[in-house]
Amino acid sequence: MADAEPNGIADITGAVRQGLIPAFLYNDAQVHELERTRLFGRSWNFLAHESEIAQPDDYVVRNIGDDSFLVTRDSDGQIHVMFNMCVHRGMQVCRAERGSARTFRCPYHAWTYKNDGQLAGLPFHADAYGGEAGFIKEGQALLRAPSVAIRNGMIFASLDPDAPDFETWLGDYAFYLDFYTGQSEAGMEFRGPQRWRVEANWKIGAENFMGDSYHTPHTHASVVDIELFGEPKPYKRKEGVLWHAGPGGGTTYKLPPGSDFGSGLAYVGYPDEMIDRMAATLSPAQRALVDEPGFMPSASTLFPNLSFVHNWPQTDAEGRITPFISVRLWQPVGPGETEVYSWFCVAADAPEDYKAASYKAYLMCFGSSGMFEQDDVENWVSITTMARGSMARNLLLNNRMGLTLDGEPIVDQFEGFGGPGTAYQGFGEHNQRHWFSMWADLVSQPAPARQPMAFGMGEQPA
Amino acid sequence: MSSGQSQAPLPYTDERHQAAAQFLTEEAHLLDTSDFEAWLGLMDRRIRYRMPVRVTAVKAADEVDVQTMHHFDEDWYSLRKRVQRFQTDYAWTEDPQSRIRHHVSNVRTFEGSDDELIVESAVLLYRSRGDRTAPSLLSAGRTDVLIPTEEGLRLRQRDIEIDESVLRTQNLAIFL
Numbered sequence: 001m002a003d004a005e006p007n008g009i010a011d012i013t014g015a016v017r018q019g020l021i022p023a024f025l026y027n028d029a030q031v032h033e034l035e036r037t038r039l040f041g042r043s044w045n046f047l048a049h050e051s052e053i054a055q056p057d058d059y060v061v062r063n064i065g066d067d068s069f070l071v072t073r074d075s076d077g078q079i080h081v082m083f084n085m086c087v088h089r090g091m092q093v094c095r096a097e098r099g100s101a102r103t104f105r106c107p108y109h110a111w112t113y114k115n116d117g118q119l120a121g122l123p124f125h126a127d128a129y130g131g132e133a134g135f136i137k138e139g140q141a142l143l144r145a146p147s148v149a150i151r152n153g154m155i156f157a158s159l160d161p162d163a164p165d166f167e168t169w170l171g172d173y174a175f176y177l178d179f180y181t182g183q184s185e186a187g188m189e190f191r192g193p194q195r196w197r198v199e200a201n202w203k204i205g206a207e208n209f210m211g212d213s214y215h216t217p218h219t220h221a222s223v224v225d226i227e228l229f230g231e232p233k234p235y236k237r238k239e240g241v242l243w244h245a246g247p248g249g250g251t252t253y254k255l256p257p258g259s260d261f262g263s264g265l266a267y268v269g270y271p272d273e274m275i276d277r278m279a280a281t282l283s284p285a286q287r288a289l290v291d292e293p294g295f296m297p298s299a300s301t302l303f304p305n306l307s308f309v310h311n312w313p314q315t316d317a318e319g320r321i322t323p324f325i326s327v328r329l330w331q332p333v334g335p336g337e338t339e340v341y342s343w344f345c346v347a348a349d350a351p352e353d354y355k356a357a358s359y360k361a362y363l364m365c366f367g368s369s370g371m372f373e374q375d376d377v378e379n380w381v382s383i384t385t386m387a388r389g390s391m392a393r394n395l396l397l398n399n400r401m402g403l404t405l406d407g408e409p410i411v412d413q414f415e416g417f418g419g420p421g422t423a424y425q426g427f428g429e430h431n432q433r434h435w436f437s438m439w440a441d442l443v444s445q446p447a448p449a450r451q452p453m454a455f456g457m458g459e460q461p462a
Numbered sequence: 463m464s465s466g467q468s469q470a471p472l473p474y475t476d477e478r479h480q481a482a483a484q485f486l487t488e489e490a491h492l493l494d495t496s497d498f499e500a501w502l503g504l505m506d507r508r509i510r511y512r513m514p515v516r517v518t519a520v521k522a523a524d525e526v527d528v529q530t531m532h533h534f535d536e537d538w539y540s541l542r543k544r545v546q547r548f549q550t551d552y553a554w555t556e557d558p559q560s561r562i563r564h565h566v567s568n569v570r571t572f573e574g575s576d577d578e579l580i581v582e583s584a585v586l587l588y589r590s591r592g593d594r595t596a597p598s599l600l601s602a603g604r605t606d607v608l609i610p611t612e613e614g615l616r617l618r619q620r621d622i623e624i625d626e627s628v629l630r631t632q633n634l635a636i637f638l
């Protein structure tokens with residue numbers, strides 16, 4: 001059924017590839033269904049960070065679309081990602097969000113699984129099934145996520161057993177990912193997440209973080225006005241470079257003239273101990289991004305729905321500037337509803353004083369109460385509400401900023417940028433178009449074929 | 463916080479309880495009428511204003527919140543910034559303004575050390591925005607530390623126990 005070619009999908013992807021977005025894409029049941037089966041059925045999805053399950057037997061429960069997964073660290077320290085549905089009659093095995101457990105007992109009939117997924121206990125196996133003659137218990141386990149990959153401690157899974165190799169797929173995005181989650185050899189610590197639901201389509205946040213430097217001076221004027229964060233002034237924002245590389249892209253701020261790695265990081269508030277850590281983990285090529293002409297990564301998105309933000313607000317009355325990193329997931333709940341997961345992220349071995357100030361910076365700016373985020377979400381809820389109606393079916397929104405009518409870039413690619421991929425200085429929707437071209441690639445292909453698996457009947461599950 | 467105080471609350475006829483209850487009612491009035499400057503005036507300069515993220519955990523774990531993550535963890539500086547932001551012309555999320563009402567109840571007052579009062583209360587915040595989205599509700603318990611000053615009671619500390627692990631409201635451009 002999901003494989004039947006839906007009406008109009010070729011028109012939709014055709015428009016999107018020209019930089020025209022049918023407005024109803026932001027609130028449409030059929031598009032949501034295509035995204036659920038075709039896009040999230042294939043993509044690499046972020047679930048959790050290793051630091052959230054730091055100790056043996058720790059676990060968290062996370063979703064990919066409608067599917068609940070148990071992400072565990074077993075007693076030997078191995079990480080497992082398992083579909084959280086009992087293979088007996090389908091009860092959700094673990095209904096807590098996080099905790100520590102060696103085994104999980106299904107609440108319905110008490111089948112018990114070890115934290116590596118193996119079926120360990122099946123009450124009355126002999127009486128009820130005649131033992132192995134009726135149900136082969138040996139070797140049974142919870143269904144595994146078809147593909148799993150870990151990078152910088154970040155655990156990703158794909159519902160597609162034939163998903164592309166993660167590292168190959170990530171490509172040159174890895175260069176930028178390290179600025180957010182590769183700041184120390186000791187790894188990063190993820191705190192949270194804060195979770196809240198907004199009546200907004202998930203795509204809007206993903207696109208916004210990927211490249212919308214154009215909204216910052218206006219949407220976030222209040223945070224400049226109160227001197228919380230001085231960078232988003234219009235003239236400063238347009239000096240930034242927008243880059244995209246592999247399956248992601250992001251925005252940057254231009255650093256003061258003459259910056260080098262150390263002075264650039266110090267300018268955004270990193271203390272010497274953090275600069276040393278980053279100097280040790282980042283390659284010479286990565287460090288050169290901060291050297292003259294000098295750019296500092298700000299917001300970024302890794303397709304489809306994982307975003308990062310790095311800003312450096314003033315965190316006390318004395319004028320201390322402190323950077324923070326937030327990682328966030330835009331988890332679709334329905335065509336017009338998104339659950340936001342927002343983590344604070346900091347080098348695990350950062351000085352305590354720095355951690356405290358960076359945490360403060362995060363809470364003031366982003367997350368459920370963040371003064372940036374408050375105004376972003378207001379916009380996204382409004383777009384989603386407007387997209388629901390009939391008129392939105394006639395409207396093609398313009399996603400062509402930075403191109404002439406003939407499709408030529410209005411400025412040349414920026415030559416002096418130190419990172420891989422495609423880079424333009426100034427405002428433009430290059431990154432949003434790149435995001436939508438990946439979106440179009442996935443929603444126009446049939447969903448991966450599913451192989452039904454019977455349990456206890458003799459054939460071994462993969 | 464959720465376990466509450468071990469001592470008995472002051473009788474409702476006690477003047478200290480009455481002063482605390484009146485403080486909370488007047489405070490709610492300031493918030494409901496967007497008089498944030500006056501609201502900030504009720505804070506002691508050493509204010510700690512916290513709302514941890516709640517978590518769904520198995521009963522045996524006895525874990526009610528994520529110890530290391532909050533929705534709010536504010537001091538005087540950051541509360542003042544939040545108030546200043548509402549006073550700019552660009553706080554779009556509250557322009558047009560929400561219609562909000564703080565329903566405060568279940569007030570219990572306890573003697574603290576020195577002249578401090580420990581005050582528990584429940585708050586239900588009703589928030590209606592615009593004419594297209596459904597209103598939202600936030601329910602929370604609060605434990606406050608109030609200190610007497612020459613100008614009256616001042617809020618020294620507030621710990622908010624929000625009754626949701628996943629908030630169903632678009633943002634926390636509000637105070638509880």
Ligand code: FES
Nearest residue numbers: 086088089106109
């Ligand atoms: S459904 Fe899980 S034990 Fe029966």
Ligand SMILES: [Fe+2]
Nearest residue numbers: 216219372376
């Ligand atoms: Fe924004």
